[in-house]
Amino acid sequence: MDLGKLLEALVQRGKLLRRIMYVVLAGLVIADIVIPSAYDRFPWESIGGFGAFYGFISCVLIIVVSKVLGYAFLYRSEDYYDD
């Protein structure tokens, strides 16, 4: 079995994989809009596709906020603690 070769073949078809992913993403959002929501404990639970929106926003927010904190306060050179 050569898992490495299989992975390499997949990596070479990166463009195709990306297109498949787009279809999956679109399908998910459509499914969430079409299928009536199972929960309504919070107002946003009944909005179709809210999960997609929240996931994307979360990701961007986490990266931006963390990097800002990093550059403003937290990052130091690697030998900072070596005296």
Next chain:
Amino acid sequence: MIDWVHPSLLLFGGAVVVALLRGRAQQAWLLVLPVLVIWTVFSLPSGEHGAREFLGIALTPVRVDSLSMVFASVFAIITLVGSIYALHLKDTAQHVAAYVYAGSALGVVFAGDLVTLYVFWELMVFSSVWLIWCRRNPVSMAAGFRYLLVHALGGVVLLGGVVLYFLQTGSVAFDQIQGDGWAFYLILIGFMVNAAVPPLHAWLADAYPEATVTGAIFLSALTTKTAVYTLIRGFPGTELLVWLGVIMALWGVVYAVLANDIRRLLAYHIISQVGYMVAGVGMGTIMALNGSASHAFTHILYKALLFMGAGAVIHMTGKAKLTELGGLYRWMPITLLLYMVGAFSISAFPLFSGFVSKTMVVEAAALDARAWVWLLLSLASAGTFLHTGLKLPWFTFFGTDSGLRPKEAPLNMLVAMGIAAFLCIFIGVYPHWLYAMMPEAVEYNAYTSGHVLWELQLLLFTGVGFFLLLKHVGGEWKISLDTDWVYRKLLPIIAGAVQRAFSQFWQGTLATLSRQVTLLVSGVSRHHGPQGMLARTWPTGSMVLWVAVLLAASLLIYYL
């Protein structure tokens, strides 16, 4: 007739045997001992055992109930997995330390009273630190000492709490801690140090990445999860813990963005995941406590798997930083695949273990109508996938080719990872196996269309964000400050200043004193010195003269 054996004693005895054996015999014992431990744990009769009175304190060394069994069984399983992973290792000290550590952790979860718990708690610290020191370089020596320092302080706080608790209640039985005085908070803080609750968490991200490749597996599994156990047992429904848990979940995520060392990234995600468990303890509902316990169970398995994957990369390449790694998928594909099972599990993808446990905690927040907790924990979920599922594997196995051409990890490492990966998928597909172990009946179904759709959207669109910002998420040649800055930088600065001030004061005092002494000496020497009046030598002649005078005087007096 002994009808049960304390698994801790079995492990301690087994550790002695490990120390006596060498070579093949030692390797065989490394496989036999954990299997015996698993068998011993599962055959423990439930109830309280070995109760005795010691110095007027009623002790219950062993209590076996469903909650202690949840943790004990996964500790026993991970001891086997960790042993297989370390099978190639010819470092007896590490094997011994790992078994004493695992035995102590089992001792804590079976302890029915706080005194027994404290003894095993301290034993955990002093055995686990060797898994850091055994890397045998100056960096891990220093990190180990800091680890020891923090836990020693935590232990003192816990002991203080236990003593006060005994004085207040007259009992050391370990159940829900009553009252809200000093005893309550000291014990809580003692537990929180080990659970790595901010701001007492920095020891974890400081020490774990410096541990040995194999030792980190035990570390990642045991210390924080025994603490979660003690919190579930002692502090269910403590409102403060809800928010501390949410802060933990987010804290880990922020620092994981900044991390460059792969095991430091994973260490911050321990903090993040334990945050879910701590929040669950704080909510204290049946659903939340079941969620915390089952998340601890799945977490131990997938986190060990992730640490094993990262450890395999470090073992084979000697590199640990994202900036030095890249393009390994072609050379270590099995490691990649097994690592990804752990990554999908921690991210809570449907059909992987995290999905059936993490969502239970989040669901508990929904049932409790805690909107902010729910939103923030969901945000942290996105962050988990972002780092463990995307950033780490992308920049290690894909990304820019680092030119490294390692071989696949050794067979024993792959087998250990395979067992953990199997359990991750097994629990994800068949959650009933896990739920049946829980302390209370689980009335939760993870696989509703609502949960599955929500989770898939959340995670996959996190992926969209990741690839859009790919240029900005890689590792950087930097470290980030955390609260350990206080004792690594601030306290040394203060100590330095105090030392300088004191040494100035001391020099001044010495100078004044020496002036006084000089004056005294010169005064004495004026009178008693070589030239002094009182030290002048008198000639023998004058002595004779005076004797003659005295004799003459006595003669005179005699005649009178």
